[in-house]
Amino acid sequence: MNLLSLMLAATTAPTTEAAPQMFFQPVNFVTNLQYMGIGMLVIFAVIGIIILATLLINYLFSD
Amino acid sequence: MDILYQNLLAFTWQDLVMILIGCLLIYLAIAKEMEPSLLLPMGFGTILVNIPFSDALVGPIKELYEAGIANELFPLLLFIGIGAMIDFGPLLSNPKLMLFGAAAQFGIFFTLCMASIFFPEIDAASIAIIGAADGPTSIAVANTLGSKYVGAITVAAYSYMALVPIIQPPVIKLLTTKKERMIRMPYEQKSVSKLTRIMFPIIITVVASAIVPQATALIGFLMFGNLIRECGVLDSLSETAQKVLANLITIFLGISVAFNMTSEQFLKFDTLLILALGLIAFIVDTAGGVLFAKLLNLFSKKKINPMIGAAGISAFPMSGRIVHKMGLEADPQNFLLMHSIGVNVSGQIASVIAGGIILNLFSK
Numbered sequence: 001m002n003l004l005s006l007m008l009a010a011t012t013a014p015t016t017e018a019a020p021q022m023f024f025q026p027v028n029f030v031t032n033l034q035y036m037g038i039g040m041l042v043i044f045a046v047i048g049i050i051i052l053a054t055l056l057i058n059y060l061f062s063d
Numbered sequence: 064m065d066i067l068y069q070n071l072l073a074f075t076w077q078d079l080v081m082i083l084i085g086c087l088l089i090y091l092a093i094a095k096e097m098e099p100s101l102l103l104p105m106g107f108g109t110i111l112v113n114i115p116f117s118d119a120l121v122g123p124i125k126e127l128y129e130a131g132i133a134n135e136l137f138p139l140l141l142f143i144g145i146g147a148m149i150d151f152g153p154l155l156s157n158p159k160l161m162l163f164g165a166a167a168q169f170g171i172f173f174t175l176c177m178a179s180i181f182f183p184e185i186d187a188a189s190i191a192i193i194g195a196a197d198g199p200t201s202i203a204v205a206n207t208l209g210s211k212y213v214g215a216i217t218v219a220a221y222s223y224m225a226l227v228p229i230i231q232p233p234v235i236k237l238l239t240t241k242k243e244r245m246i247r248m249p250y251e252q253k254s255v256s257k258l259t260r261i262m263f264p265i266i267i268t269v270v271a272s273a274i275v276p277q278a279t280a281l282i283g284f285l286m287f288g289n290l291i292r293e294c295g296v297l298d299s300l301s302e303t304a305q306k307v308l309a310n311l312i313t314i315f316l317g318i319s320v321a322f323n324m325t326s327e328q329f330l331k332f333d334t335l336l337i338l339a340l341g342l343i344a345f346i347v348d349t350a351g352g353v354l355f356a357k358l359l360n361l362f363s364k365k366k367i368n369p370m371i372g373a374a375g376i377s378a379f380p381m382s383g384r385i386v387h388k389m390g391l392e393a394d395p396q397n398f399l400l401m402h403s404i405g406v407n408v409s410g411q412i413a414s415v416i417a418g419g420i421i422l423n424l425f426s427k
Contacts, residue, residue: 028179036172054158061258
């Protein structure tokens with residue numbers, strides 16, 4: 001039995017106990033960039049509206 | 064005698080490590096004065112829940128957790144006290160400062176992307192909110208999303224808030240030149256009418272809640288506290304909210320957050336990852352604010368000291384004070400306090416809105 005078939009056997013052999021799975025998905029960084037874009041856009045939009053509203057109340061109710 | 068042995072032998076090394084972590088939190092609270100009002104109850108709570116067969120865990124701490132954290136009540140009640148403590152005056156006299164509060168939330172969304180590499184989406188979103196630099200928001204969002212890492216997230220959020228004086232200055236120095244740090248920003252005192260101060264919390268609540276309904280409770284309770292402060296007819300309520308209510312809730316919040324600090328939930332590699340991601344969130348928040356100010360300087364005739372952007376993280380009032388201190392270090396006549404505090408309170412508003420956005424994007 002050559003080394004390759006030994007390695008293949010080792011990787012395909014059924015294990016008696018499931019190893020703990022480590023969550024590691026580098027591609028998620030790229031897929032979640034959309035949330036970064038949406039989140040920053042919404043936050044600037046809300047803050048922009050609040051700034052305009054504040055300027056308005058400052059103008060309307062100044063002493 | 065057997066029962067004594069049985070109880071003592073029930074201690075595992077994980078329980079002992081957690082008890083040491085509890086002692087460390089108490090040490091940091093007392094000796095280093097790091098957010099003592101929260102870290103001390105949390106540290107003691109950690110000891111209580113890690114004693115084998117502890118009746119505190121299944122009894123009062125669990126009840127407090129169910130009554131005040133699982134349903135977000137404690138963080139929201141704490142917001143009434145925080146709202147009553149905040150003076151929006153500097154912000155009202157220069158509303159444009161709020162832009163820096165928005166920019167400094169960049170760390171939340173960057174950390175979301177980073178955390179999603181190692182955690183499922185819901186947990187990644189909960190971890191990202193550490194970047195809000197606002198304990199109650201972090202707890203409320205992580206709980207609403209149903210993250211199993213609430214304990215670690217709370218420890219990270221409050222620890223890094225206490226470490227803001229250590230985290231922020233090197234990042235600010237790295238991103239600014241001495242010449243930029245010396246930029247003076249004269250403060251023009253503008254009077255803000257009482258009616259404006261009263262209208263502000265109402266308008267913020269309506270606008271923010273209309274666009275991000277998931278932020279209604281967070282922003283509403285914060286602004287309700289501020290309205291009590293500014294209305295002028297509820298001084299005793301305002302004082303109670305600022306002192307008695309805030310202190311009482313902080314005690315309950317601290318000790319009941321410890322419900323999530325059992326060894327099974329806390330002693331994991333994930334906890335170290337969460338602490339690292341929280342640090343990244345704070346660093347990127349700071350960088351986001353500073354770089355945004357530098358960007359504005361490219362287009363504006365009246366130069367802005369880019370350091371004030373760093374005060375846009377919510378850690379109030381430490382962040383504002385740090386920027387002021389760094390301004391004085393660069394130039395002893397450079398007084399940035401009013402600007403930096405204005406940006407700092409805007410960070411409080413922006414972080415709550417960011418929490419609502421995260422809930423909007425990820426809650427089921």
